[in-house]
Amino acid sequence: MIQGAMSESDPVSLAWAEIRAGLRRDCGARTFDGWLKPIRLAGHDLDAGVIELVLPSQFMASWVESNYAERLALAWRSMLPAIRHVHIRAGDVAGDAAAQTAPLDIPATETAVAPEPEPQANGGAALDARYTFDNFVVGKANDVAYNAARTVAEGGQLAFNPLFFHGGTGLGKTHLMHAIGHEYRRRHPGAAVIYMSAEKFMFEFVSAMRSKDTLAFKSRLRSADLLMIDDVQFIAGKDSTQEEFFHTMNEIISAGKRLVISADRSPQDLEGIEGRILSRLSWGLVADVNPADFELRLGIITKKLEGMPQVSVPQDVAMFLARRIQANVRELEGALNRVIAYAMLTGRPIDVDFVSETLADQLRASTRRITIDEIQRKVSDHFCIRQAEMTSARRAREVARPRQIAMYLAKQLTPRSLPEIGRRFGGRDHTTVIHAVRQIEKLRKADAEIDADVRLLMRQLEG
């Protein structure tokens, strides 16, 4: 029997969230937004191995069927091996408006459980109910951006305008913008808040030009009390859109309204964007959103798990994920979703072995390559000895012990063979490396201080 509505954390919804995130990564924003984003998960029958997907029109359903059926089937099978058939059809797409802007890697966009979109006066996209300040974890990587976002949202006198966020993909810029929108609206009921991607800005502007009706477009945007334009790098090289964008910026700023803009890089690095736009951006507050460090990654996992009280994930698993998935927060969330989905399906408890197995490919791909040179440098710095001691013949304890620790770390954190490690430590024999590894293993059990040193070094090296 095909089941309909699903809850946020049922395995099929989690798998679907993960598949959508993968499609977005692989197919590019344009194809994804045009054809794949509107797909809704309508139901499933796991016993029969069937998944049912719907699109808002027959035309779209046929297009997706002919171009993506195979890929979708493969993706489903890789997440849930029991799936044998993915049925694609046109139909009523419940919750569509909300799902259009919902993030890809968080479930709950589906069918009856889709969050109601907030009313969006003046167009733009609806704000996503899950992107709030409460759900945003603050750390060193994003505290400047977070504080600036709060300031804009609170609505008092602004010492800066616009606020410009920049940072790599999946680090929380869109989340912060939606959070500003929610908070500003909460404090100023009835205010006109517009959030829009720069791509949508371009699309709407070009459509308005074609139908010779740019006036409505201009006045709609300029009536905003808070205007937020995401991913402005998309309008690089688009001259007439940039012209309009520049005037919109000016109007909003000179009317004392609030403007928030984001891009994937800093104003200096935004190639193909007019100088006058860049200098306008630089007049405001430029806040970077950096890759999350270990503590922040752990905080984000912990926060997500707080929202899923029915799921039990031990602390060492949370730490393992935070240590190993370093690329960005979107991937981290995706990995966690995947682990939970698999665990629910297989009924296996979530421990480190289970996670390593489930995420084997992702872990291989996202592991940063740590070099022996890096290890030698870090260990020498830590113990305040010269790096040359790593390869020297001196056997005094104050250099021999750090050298052994470095050999141990080289064995644990790199794929290098024992003879190769020996060679890189001043042409030592592989038996010397084996001895060092055993020695440090023994000392870690017996001496808490050495164990703490090794842990700290590992954490620093693994980012």
Ligand SMILES: Nc1ncnc2c1ncn2[C@@H]1O[C@H](COP(=O)(O)OP(=O)(O)OP(=O)(O)O)[C@@H](O)[C@H]1O
């Ligand atoms: N500090 C954080 N706390 C909680 N969740 C976060 C944090 N940073 C990012 N996320 C989550 O990571 C995911 C990706 O974030 P978001 O979409 O905001 O990234 P982005 O920087 O806008 O990326 P892109 O440029 O690709 O659009 C979202 O689900 C978001 O909720």
